Amino acid sequence: MTAHYDQQPVLQARGLVKRYGSVTAIDHADLALYPGEILAVIGDNGAGKSSLIKALSGALVPDEGEILLDGQPVQFNSPMQARELGIETVYQNLAVSPALNIADNLFLGRELRKPGILGSVFRMLDKKAMEERAQAKMKELGLMTIQNISQAVESLSGGQRQGVAVARSALFGSKVVIMDEPTAALGVKESRRVLNLIKEVRDRGLPIILISHNMPHVFEVADRIHIHRLGKCAATITPESHTMSEAVAIMTGAMEVDDSSAAA
Amino acid sequence: MSSANPKPSAPVLDHDKVADQAGSGSYVANFESKDSALTRFQKFLHKYPVAAPTIVLVCAIIGFSLLVGDRFLHPFNLSLVLQQVTIIGVIGVAQTLIILTAGIDLSVGAIMVLASVVMGRMAIDHGLDAGFALLIGISVGALAGLINGTLITRFKLPPFIATLGSWNVFFALNLWYSKSETIRSQDIANNAPLLQWLGETISFFGARLTYGSLLMLALFFVIWYALNWTAWGRHVYATGDDPAAAKLAGIRTDRILLSVYVLAGVVCAIGAWVLIGRIGSVSPQAGYTTNLDSITAVVIGGCSLFGGRGSIYGTLIGALVVGVFRNGLALAGVDVLWQEFTVGILIIVAVGVDQWIRKGTA
Numbered sequence: 196m197t198a199h200y201d202q203q204p205v206l207q208a209r210g211l212v213k214r215y216g217s218v219t220a221i222d223h224a225d226l227a228l229y230p231g232e233i234l235a236v237i238g239d240n241g242a243g244k245s246s247l248i249k250a251l252s253g254a255l256v257p258d259e260g261e262i263l264l265d266g267q268p269v270q271f272n273s274p275m276q277a278r279e280l281g282i283e284t285v286y287q288n289l290a291v292s293p294a295l296n297i298a299d300n301l302f303l304g305r306e307l308r309k310p311g312i313l314g315s316v317f318r319m320l321d322k323k324a325m326e327e328r329a330q331a332k333m334k335e336l337g338l339m340t341i342q343n344i345s346q347a348v349e350s351l352s353g354g355q356r357q358g359v360a361v362a363r364s365a366l367f368g369s370k371v372v373i374m375d376e377p378t379a380a381l382g383v384k385e386s387r388r389v390l391n392l393i394k395e396v397r398d399r400g401l402p403i404i405l406i407s408h409n410m411p412h413v414f415e416v417a418d419r420i421h422i423h424r425l426g427k428c429a430a431t432i433t434p435e436s437h438t439m440s441e442a443v444a445i446m447t448g449a450m451e452v453d454d455s456s457a458a459a
Numbered sequence: 460m461s462s463a464n465p466k467p468s469a470p471v472l473d474h475d476k477v478a479d480q481a482g483s484g485s486y487v488a489n490f491e492s493k494d495s496a497l498t499r500f501q502k503f504l505h506k507y508p509v510a511a512p513t514i515v516l517v518c519a520i521i522g523f524s525l526l527v528g529d530r531f532l533h534p535f536n537l538s539l540v541l542q543q544v545t546i547i548g549v550i551g552v553a554q555t556l557i558i559l560t561a562g563i564d565l566s567v568g569a570i571m572v573l574a575s576v577v578m579g580r581m582a583i584d585h586g587l588d589a590g591f592a593l594l595i596g597i598s599v600g601a602l603a604g605l606i607n608g609t610l611i612t613r614f615k616l617p618p619f620i621a622t623l624g625s626w627n628v629f630f631a632l633n634l635w636y637s638k639s640e641t642i643r644s645q646d647i648a649n650n651a652p653l654l655q656w657l658g659e660t661i662s663f664f665g666a667r668l669t670y671g672s673l674l675m676l677a678l679f680f681v682i683w684y685a686l687n688w689t690a691w692g693r694h695v696y697a698t699g700d701d702p703a704a705a706k707l708a709g710i711r712t713d714r715i716l717l718s719v720y721v722l723a724g725v726v727c728a729i730g731a732w733v734l735i736g737r738i739g740s741v742s743p744q745a746g747y748t749t750n751l752d753s754i755t756a757v758v759i760g761g762c763s764l765f766g767g768r769g770s771i772y773g774t775l776i777g778a779l780v781v782g783v784f785r786n787g788l789a790l791a792g793v794d795v796l797w798q799e800f801t802v803g804i805l806i807i808v809a810v811g812v813d814q815w816i817r818k819g820t821a
Contacts, residue, residue, distance in 0.1 A: 275709050290707030292697040294767045300691055304709035306690035318689040347506070 199230045203266050205253065205402050206282070206371050213246050220246040221257065222426030228371060233393065233403045235413040238423030239446055245375075247423065248406055252284040252373050255276030264370060283368030285360045287376040293349035298322070298329040300348050332366045333358075336395050354385030358392060365396045372396060373404045378412055383417035390416050410439045422446050440450045478626050486678040505816045508761035508774040515759075516780050523787030531779075531790055534666035542635060546571075547752045548675045549730040550772045551760075551774040552682050553723035554753040559686075561766025562611065562618035567727050568749035569629035572605045574631050575731035579642040579741030584653035587733045589653035597728040603629055604724020608717040625752070637743040644739035657736030671733040676775075678729065691746035695719060700767025755802060756781060759809045763817065780805065 203255030204227040213221040213320045228234050238244040250328050251262065261268050264280055271277040274284065290301045307321045307328075308314035314321070338358045348356055357377055365374045376395065378386040385422035387408075393416055397403050413420060414434045414449045421446045422429045430445050430452035435447075444450035492609055504511050523531045529537060550567050557564045578596035581587045587595070603625070646691070647654050657671035684694035691773040697705040698712045705712050760777025762769025784805065785798045 232566055274707070278709065286707055290704045292700045292704055292708070292767070294700045295693065295696060300708075303693065303705070306693060317684075320690060320692070320693070322688075325809050339509070402583070 200232075202230050204229050204263070204405075205265060207263040207266075208247070208251060208352070209261050209263070211247065211257045211262070213243075213255065213257050214251065219426055221250065223260070224423070224427045226251070226402055226421055226428060228402050230402055231397065231400065232363045232418040233397050233405055233416050235407060235420045236423060237407065237410075237420060237442065237446060242423045243426040244406060244423040244447070248373060248375060248404070250273070250286075251277075251404070252282060264454075278367070281368060281370030282373065283364035284373040285357075285364050285375065285377055287379060291348050291356055291359055294347060296347050297351075297359055298326045298344050300359055301325070301329045301366055305364075305367065308345045326396035328366070329362075332362050335399070336365060336392055338362060338364055338392070341411070348398055352385065354381050354388050357381065357385075357389050361389070361392050361396065365399070365401060368401055369402065371429055372401050373406075375406045376408065377405070377406065378409060386412065410442065414439055414442075424448060467747050474804060475724065478537075487509055496539040500655055501816055504812070508763075508769050508816075509776060510761075512759055512761050512776040512780055513811055515805075516776050516783065518785065519780060519783045523565050523783065524791070526776055527790045531639045534664050536790070538666035538668055538672075540779065540782040540786045542667075542737070543786065544756075545669065545672045545675045546730060546734055546746065546749060547679060547781070548775055550727060550749050550753040551756040551778050552675075552678050552771065553726040553730070554607060554757045554763055555760070555769070555771050555774045556682065556695065556719050556723050556726075556760050557684075558699075558754075558757050559695055559766060559769060560766060561702075561718055561764075562716070562719075563622065563698075564607065565622040565750055565766070566603070566619065566626040566629055566724060567723065568608060569633065570727040571730045571734060571749060572725055572743060572746050573602045573603065573629050573633040573636070573731075574728035575734050575741050575745070576637040579647065579733065580636065580736045582739075583642050583646050586650075589651035593653070594731060596731055597725055599732070600724040600726075600796070601721050602724070602727025604727070605717070607724070608720030611720065612713040612716050618809065624653055624709055625725050635644060635745050636666055637741075639743055641743070642741040645811055646671070647735070647740065654732065654735045654741075655739060657733050659736070660737065669736065671736045674729070674733065678726065678773060679775050686771055691715070691718070696767050698767075720808040735756065740748075752781070755806055758813075761803055761809070761813070762811050765817070766812070768817075777809075 202267060206228040208224060208226040211221045211224045212219070217408050218229060224247055225411055226247065236244050236248065246255060250257045253274040253276050262267070269280060292303060295303065301327045307324050309319045309321045313319040333344065348359060351359065356421050356447060361377065377393065378389050381389060393403060393405065407416065417434060420434065420442060422432065422442060424446060432442060506598060536579050550571060553567050554564060574596040577599045581592035581595050582589045607622055607625050610616045611618050657674060658669055660667040660669050686695060693712045694705065694715045697708065697710055700716045702712050735741055739747055756778035757774050758764065759780050760769065760773030760778070762773060779801055784801050788798050
């Protein structure tokens with residue numbers, strides 16, 4: 196629960212610019228994610244927050260500016276490259292395969308093979324190891340209301356599916372997890388579970404960037420809130436320093452914030 | 460196959476899970492009561508897609524043995540059924556791979572015939588070593604698959620249209636290259652007996668198995684292994700199930716699709732070798748119905764035409780169901796037209812059951 200603002204940011208964006216023809220989607224945007232925190236990114240539709248997130252997760256290559264991971268400049272040309280550097284993204288539309296089981300989904304695209312000749316020549320999957328690690332991760336995140344790790348994902352509820360997607364990011368994300376509207380499609384009770392899960396992941400040491408439209412959710416879990424407006428960061432506040440309506444006012448431009456009042 | 464065991468479907472009914480679902484706002488209505496027997500059966504079939512065709516196969520075998528008696532159950536007759544389904548089985552392997560990716564391949568039969576003509580002409584007309592002729596034939600199959608795969612992945616054509624076109628193209632090439640002439644069985648026997656080797660039989664307990672049938676079973680095993688025990692297999696299922704999700708998970712779906720079409724082409728070319736063994740000669744007109752028969756076997760075997768669902772041995776069972784019905788009806792003295800009629804009903808019922816299963820758990 197303790198964020199370390201005195202340390203170097205894990206992930207930092209400086210002066211990012213992305214133009215589509217005459218439209219500037221990102222206009223010299225900055226963002227900093229510190230170790231151990233949940234940074235919420237909010238903004239009106241069209242504010243450019245999804246372009247910013249795409250740039251951070253490798254789905255989009257910015258025209259200008261730099262991205263620093265642990266202080267080192269990095270460049271991603273694809274989501275795979277970002278992932279290899281330890282940045283995992285949980286997508287809004289859940290990148291899970293319904294017909295495959297939980298363990299298969301957790302390791303999809305990154306399967307483990309058996310050691311020795313079975314793995315190298317016969318390319319045999321180490322299903323046992325994958326199931327064990329999947330089981331351990333699900334248990335660690337408090338997701339073991341899910342009965343059976345070899346159960347097809349389509350037999351799970353929406354929140355449980357989201358749990359699988361989050362568990363996958365926690366399993367492989369060594370540096371940062373980016374979550375795009377993880378509660379958007381869920382009911383009240385399911386949302387609650389996913390929010391707890393997000394906190395659980397943060398408490399296990401992975402900093403999280405959370406994109407959400409849902410103000411109560413944001414104010415509940417976020418340590419800091421990055422408000423995006425007109426392609427750049429309008430303010431960075433905390434749930435303690437501002438109220439929800441103030442956040443909305445900043446988001447829509449009804450309230451101006453000078454940089455000095457922004458939290459850490 | 461543990462698919463006959465209904466027990467594993469039980470956890471689905473667990474109280475925790477029912478309560479879980481009740482708490483979810485994404486459900487418009489919830490019923491606290493337990494699932495009805497029909498719903499449970501539906502879920503069971505959903506979990507084990509091979510269960511339905513297996514039940515049909517077992518019922519058909521019991522039914523025909525009661526109807527026609529010992530003649531049907533005789534090992535010789537059963538091995539005859541296996542021989543009769545060998546080609547459909549091999550081509551069905553290729554078709555299963557493609558249908559698992561939510562595609563369809565209408566050109567499998569044409570690829571098979573084209574490859575068989577190439578094998579025959581290379582060995583007989585050009586006097587190449589039979590083994591080498593086989594390799595060239597298999598390369599032609601791979602190339603044909605590569606063309607289909609490229610049309611679908613690079614030019615984004617729907618598989619149905621791409622392979623409808625290539626079916627005609629391959630068939631025309633086959634008529635052109637063969638000059639519409641059949642290569643006689645004696646010529647092959649004298650000059651390239653290897654091409655007919657798969658038609659030879661081994662006997663035990665009155666059953667007569669061809670090497671072709673054994674090769675088919677081996678092929679099923681190899682592809683089963685690849686689909687279930689390698690990352691490639693997981694990716695084939697994921698690609699067919701939800702291509703967008705597979706892509707987000709980092710799978711290069713175009714590569715998977717391309718590999719599937721090339722592999723299907725190779726399997727069709729192996730089918731060409733089996734075909735030569737079965738009919739002895741090489742005919743540009745042979746195996747004309749194989750296309751649709753292979754789809755029939757896959758569909759009856761429980762594979763979903765929507766992709767990502769089904770298993771490879773379901774296709775073997777599907778092919779056997781068709782074989783058993785045809786053989787049993789023939790032994791019962793029923794006119795051939797009623798065999799076609801029955802197969803047609805089986806297809807419609809199989810697809811209907813698939814729809815029903817999918818609806819129940821969506």
